Amino acid sequence: MKNIVEAHNLTMTYRVGKIDVHALNGVSFEIREGEFVSIVGQSGSGKSTLLHILGGLLQPTAGIVKIDGEDLASVTDAQRTDIRRRKIGIVFQRFNLFPTLSADGNLRLAERIRGSAAGNADRRAKILKLLNLEPRIHHKPIELSGGEQQRVAVARALINQPALLLADEPTGNLDTENSKIVLDMLRKLNAELGQTVVMITHNPEAASIGQRIINMRDGRILDDQETRKG
Numbered sequence: 001m002k003n004i005v006e007a008h009n010l011t012m013t014y015r016v017g018k019i020d021v022h023a024l025n026g027v028s029f030e031i032r033e034g035e036f037v038s039i040v041g042q043s044g045s046g047k048s049t050l051l052h053i054l055g056g057l058l059q060p061t062a063g064i065v066k067i068d069g070e071d072l073a074s075v076t077d078a079q080r081t082d083i084r085r086r087k088i089g090i091v092f093q094r095f096n097l098f099p100t101l102s103a104d105g106n107l108r109l110a111e112r113i114r115g116s117a118a119g120n121a122d123r124r125a126k127i128l129k130l131l132n133l134e135p136r137i138h139h140k141p142i143e144l145s146g147g148e149q150q151r152v153a154v155a156r157a158l159i160n161q162p163a164l165l166l167a168d169e170p171t172g173n174l175d176t177e178n179s180k181i182v183l184d185m186l187r188k189l190n191a192e193l194g195q196t197v198v199m200i201t202h203n204p205e206a207a208s209i210g211q212r213i214i215n216m217r218d219g220r221i222l223d224d225q226e227t228r229k230g
């Protein structure tokens with residue numbers, strides 16, 4: 001199986017005024033195609049910083065990061081954006097949907113941003129069906145429940161068939177029942193379609209749907225273990 005993520009000695013230092021904040025202090029790991037990896041760790045341990053680097057949203061201070069063979073660390077901002085649009089889908093705690101567009105409209109907007117002017121109605125329909133959103137495709141975000149909005153956000157992240165799906169606390173704004181539904185969708189995407197997933201969570205039960213759990217502390221990997229399913 002090929003590596004979808006190769007991270008070597010990643011360092012991230014934020015400069016705040018005259019103070020350096022060391023958010024990542026030499027993080028190395030690989031993720032193989034088809035893995036579901038959960039990232040856990042206390043607040044401030046560097047989880048989101050790591051995810052933003054993997055997602056091409058942030059350039060590391062030092063180190064190497066490759067997504068599906070493409071180097072993200074030593075390219076221009078424009079090249080990084082291009083790699084992100086082709087290879088990566090990202091879901092955040094806040095759903096960040098475009099408020100005046102329907103569910104389907106949000107997906108079509110994502111297609112256009114990714115350079116597909118005509119879009120692919122078949123693919124959109126397939127994703128909406130997979131996420132059980134068919135009856136809601138004409139609804140705007142305000143007409144959707146939190147769980148449905150997050151499923152639209154997951155659908156949008158999948159629109160470019162990303163090699164890597166990243167999620168930062170995807171259930172952080174959801175109640176128990178909707179959390180279960182969204183987590184089950186992510187699990188299915190991984191188990192049935194082989195989607196590679198990296199998910200940050202504070203919830204141990206959510207983390208356990210991964211085959212592997214990376215535990216961070218103080219910008220380092222404290223441990224990196226396969227769960228029983230692995």
Ligand SMILES: Nc1ncnc2c1ncn2[C@@H]1O[C@H](COP(=O)(O)OP(=O)(O)OP(=O)(O)O)[C@@H](O)[C@H]1O
Nearest residue numbers: 014015016021023042043044045046047048049050
């Ligand atoms: N843009 C920024 N500028 C300066 N410091 C930052 C910035 N973003 C994060 N940090 C700092 O970097 C460290 C790691 O932050 P990060 O957001 O990666 O943690 P986290 O593990 O995601 O935490 P949480 O569980 O609370 O979301 C923290 O000390 C944080 O204060």
Ligand SMILES: [Mg+2]
Nearest residue numbers: 047048049168
């Ligand atoms: Mg965070």
